[in-house]
Amino acid sequence: MTHIMIAGGGIAGLTAALSLHAAGFERITVVEAAREIQPLGAGLNIMPNAVRELDALGLLGRLDECAVRTGELRYYHRGGGLISREPRGLAAGYLWPQLSIHRGDLQRVLADAVRDRLGSDAVVAGVRVAGLETSPDGRPRVLLAHREGRGAAGAFLGPDVLIGADGIRSAVRAALNPGEGEPPWNGMLVWRGVSRVPAHRAGTFMFIAGDDRQKAVVYPMTHASGPDRHVLVNWALAMPATDVAGAARGDWNRPVPVAKFAHHYAGWEFDGVGVPEVLAAAERAFEYPMVDREPLARWTHGRTTLIGDAAHAMYPIGSNGATQSIVDARALAHALATHPDRAEALAAYERDRRPAMTELQLANRRQGPEVVIALAHTRAPDGFTDVADVIPPSELAEIASRYATTGAFDPATVNAGSPYELPQPARS
Numbered sequence: 476m477t478h479i480m481i482a483g484g485g486i487a488g489l490t491a492a493l494s495l496h497a498a499g500f501e502r503i504t505v506v507e508a509a510r511e512i513q514p515l516g517a518g519l520n521i522m523p524n525a526v527r528e529l530d531a532l533g534l535l536g537r538l539d540e541c542a543v544r545t546g547e548l549r550y551y552h553r554g555g556g557l558i559s560r561e562p563r564g565l566a567a568g569y570l571w572p573q574l575s576i577h578r579g580d581l582q583r584v585l586a587d588a589v590r591d592r593l594g595s596d597a598v599v600a601g602v603r604v605a606g607l608e609t610s611p612d613g614r615p616r617v618l619l620a621h622r623e624g625r626g627a628a629g630a631f632l633g634p635d636v637l638i639g640a641d642g643i644r645s646a647v648r649a650a651l652n653p654g655e656g657e658p659p660w661n662g663m664l665v666w667r668g669v670s671r672v673p674a675h676r677a678g679t680f681m682f683i684a685g686d687d688r689q690k691a692v693v694y695p696m697t698h699a700s701g702p703d704r705h706v707l708v709n710w711a712l713a714m715p716a717t718d719v720a721g722a723a724r725g726d727w728n729r730p731v732p733v734a735k736f737a738h739h740y741a742g743w744e745f746d747g748v749g750v751p752e753v754l755a756a757a758e759r760a761f762e763y764p765m766v767d768r769e770p771l772a773r774w775t776h777g778r779t780t781l782i783g784d785a786a787h788a789m790y791p792i793g794s795n796g797a798t799q800s801i802v803d804a805r806a807l808a809h810a811l812a813t814h815p816d817r818a819e820a821l822a823a824y825e826r827d828r829r830p831a832m833t834e835l836q837l838a839n840r841r842q843g844p845e846v847v848i849a850l851a852h853t854r855a856p857d858g859f860t861d862v863a864d865v866i867p868p869s870e871l872a873e874i875a876s877r878y879a880t881t882g883a884f885d886p887a888t889v890n891a892g893s894p895y896e897l898p899q900p901a902r903s
């Protein structure tokens with residue numbers, strides 16, 4: 476029986492486990508460095524192309540219970556002027572919604588499904604991949620160590636296939652690309668968090684506001700609940716760093732006081748949603764440097780490959796981090812189920828996914844679709860009366876559609892159905 480080891484129990488790793496199980500594989504082990512899978516992080520958006528894949532895994536109902544179906548994205552000039560309103564998800568003609576969801580809720584839904592379908596032993600927590608060797612026939616020999624264990628002390632295991640789903644600081648990627656070093660940083664800091672806000676002050680849309688240097692992204696990610704009718708709002712702010720020393724750690728969960736940055740957003744209000752009010756309601760705030768990874772010339776080495784952030788970490792622009800990790804997972808399971816030769820399967824997965832992900836990594840370095848806020852500010856620093864004088868509608872449409880085509884998440888491609896559906900699987 477084929478033994479598939481997945482390094483990392485984040486969004487990519489858990490979706491890969493579910494996808495492989497749905498494709499008929501039975502011996503799947505997820506090795507997760509954290510002591511337990513914890514619902515960490517703030518908000519994420521999952522685009523319709525990934526929701527389609529989660530629906531195929533039978534998870535849309537569970538996700539709908541804890542997410543908001545995002546129907547509109549608005550871009551604003553930092554002075555308050557509305558640049559554009561884009562329908563999203565079902566409102567944009569997709570057959571699947573776009574979901575705004577807390578990363579912890581998405582991870583919980585995935586982890587529960589893994590436990591229910593694969594059994595409670597499928598995830599081995601508190602164990603990390605500490606090293607990797609590849610035998611001449613391409614088979615991985617994986618060094619596993621206790622999460623707190625130092626150096627390379629541990630035990631080797633030889634699965635048939637190794638999937639590196641261990642995030643932006645992937646140990647699997649590092650073993651395949653020795654000397655790559657730390658993720659490159661663009662000098663921007665991101666602050667993010669979650670706030671409980673009265674529903675009527677949270678808006679019913681996602682917005683991205685700012686200019687060529689400073690930005691705010693805000694959206695509701697739960698429906699109103701409780702007697703006070705509050706919703707959870709995700710917010711992420713970005714601007715050039717002044718505290719470079721603190722930023723160098725690059726940790727998703729470095730807590731900082733809101734007072735450190737709130738003053739930079741005084742007066743930022745967009746159609747009734749006030750950034751200062753949202754920040755004032757924040758329980759906690761986290762800081763991290765805006766880092767990504769250089770595109771790799773190769774993800775697959777024999778029977779080892781990479782998915783998610785380990786393969787193609789990109790700036791958090793265009794809602795592609797979790798989205799593309801989910802699609803990777805489904806693509807990889809499909810390739811493994813349809814190619815008897817394991818190394819050829821991984822190579823086929825890479826041929827399918829790597830070119831578009833490289834394009835997206837590079838597009839996000841050019842600010843992706845969010846470039847419209849920079850354009851509006853550069854062309855009209857003091858604001859505008861009619862946005863069409865600043866950015867013609869045809870240019871706005873062209874920017875949005877070029878990005879959607881780059882990532883293959885335009886409505887026509889997505890609505891054509893999943894290319895990763897399999898006939899009834901034979902257990903392997």
Ligand SMILES: Cc1cc2nc3c(=O)[nH]c(=O)nc-3n(C[C@H](O)[C@H](O)[C@H](O)COP(=O)(O)OP(=O)(O)OC[C@H]3O[C@@H](n4cnc5c(N)ncnc54)[C@H](O)[C@@H]3O)c2cc1C
Pocket residue numbers: 482483484485486487488506507508509515516517518519520578602603604605640641642643644645646647667727728782783784785791796797798800
């Ligand atoms: C704690 C955390 C919070 C995040 N919060 C947000 C957020 O608020 N908003 C957002 O847009 N994105 C967030 N992200 C990133 C987002 O989840 C990813 O961009 C995206 O979902 C891709 O997921 P991934 O599974 O490839 O990587 P990740 O989500 O980073 O998951 C990688 C997993 O691998 C594990 N791991 C790492 N090294 C090893 C090793 N050597 N051996 C075994 N396991 C290992 C990690 O513990 C983690 O569980 C967060 C990531 C993390 C880890």
